[in-house]
Amino acid sequence: MTFARDPLIRDFETIPRIPSWVTSGRxxxxxxxxxxxxxxxxxxxxxxxxxxxxxxxxxxxxxxxxxxxxxxxxxxxxxxxxxxxxxxxxxxxxxxxxxxxxxxxxxxxxxxxxxxxxxxxxxxxxxxxxxxxxxxxxxxxxxxxxxxxxxxxxxxxxxxxxxxxxxxxxxxxxxxxxxxxxxxxxxxxxxxxxxxxxxxxxxxxxxxxxxxxxxxxxxxxxxxRRTAHLKTVAPKLRAKGAGDAVEMFLTRDAVAPAALPLPDRAARRLCDRLVDLGAIRELTSRDTFRLYGV
The missing domain is CATH 1.10.3290 (Fic-like fold)
Incomplete structure (x- = not known):
């Protein structure tokens, strides 16, 4: 059974928008x-x-x-x-x-x-x-x-x-x-x-x-869309504990590198790598005490 033509069910790529008569109702x-x-x-x-x-x-x-x-x-x-x-x-x-x-x-x-x-x-x-x-x-x-x-x-x-x-x-x-x-x-x-x-x-x-x-x-x-991309790039990560780290990003709004199940330097490198891959974002726009999220 396929849901691709049902306007209420998400198709393969996107969740449908709420009908315009709801969003523009006055x-x-x-x-x-x-x-x-x-x-x-x-x-x-x-x-x-x-x-x-x-x-x-x-x-x-x-x-x-x-x-x-x-x-x-x-x-x-x-x-x-x-x-x-x-x-x-x-x-x-x-x-x-x-x-x-x-x-x-x-x-x-x-x-x-x-x-x-x-x-x-x-x-x-x-x-x-x-x-x-x-x-x-x-x-x-x-x-x-x-x-x-x-x-x-x-x-x-x-x-x-x-x-x-x-x-x-x-x-x-x-x-x-x-x-x-x-x-x-x-x-x-x-x-x-x-x-x-x-x-x-x-x-x-x-x-x-x-x-x-x-x-x-x-x-x-x-x-x-964002979590699907993160799951796509996850197999490219080789650091020990990377899988658990990815799971944290998939479930939490924001994550500090220190909270990841990796040594501090490895955690920061993993975050930088995921940012370079477009899988997560740096949320603070600063050089220290950074937080990251999908």
Missing amino acids: VETLEGVAFLSGAALAHLHVVLGQADVPHSLLRERLALCAAEACVAYSGRPEGARELRDAVHLLRPGDLPGPAGETYLVWRRAVERPVSIKALSRELPSLDATRIAGWLDVGQGGPVTRASTVLAAVQTEAPRADVSALVLADVALAQALGWDYIVPLLAAGLTRADLRKRGDDLRLACHRAVTASAIEAVRLAADLV
Whole structure:
């Protein structure tokens, strides 16, 4: 059986784009926006079902976007580059700082399948009973459930924006039957949106999910191409431990040479070799303390 002619299924080379009537939709009513978000989520659901999508890497990239948005909500200046530094260059015993801690929360949230036990570890300021109670309040469609959970958490814990957004994405994932969180809400909402309630919040969440799902599909297509190239050049690598190193690049947003399972000099040479082959990128644009990723 071939899927080459099915517009919803990835062909041999590319993941299809979301239809233009979804990406360019300019509707204002709650019903219309809900229809577009449903279409975007349905398309993303199909994309996530493709085996060659690097799921762990995709979730890490989306987690970085979510963390960047949450840091911006708090009025802090750190962007993606600073967040990567705060986490990947962290030395034993050092603290990541407020922005780095936000990024760590999102990274931990996407690492494991959704469960109350895992969430209570990832969100240590909230106990398991409260988390379970909040997730039970969501009713209706996926985005409606997510917005209800978001409002419930913020009402009871008004300073827990990051936890509220994580749990809203959990509610969305549960409603869609996804085993893992796929961060979609935070990157599409504004600080003002987080203070809305009722239909206004639902409208904002539908718009956020639509925009983020479109971006997630684009990112998935890009990562499929990039990881396919990395897998193609991997057999050319002769360094001992290169296979394990490649696997790290296939699953992580960013990697420091020191984290690779090779001696320091060999790790740096491997990274340079992969950059020369066009298989990975140097992410920091500096000469020292470099980070690399697909």
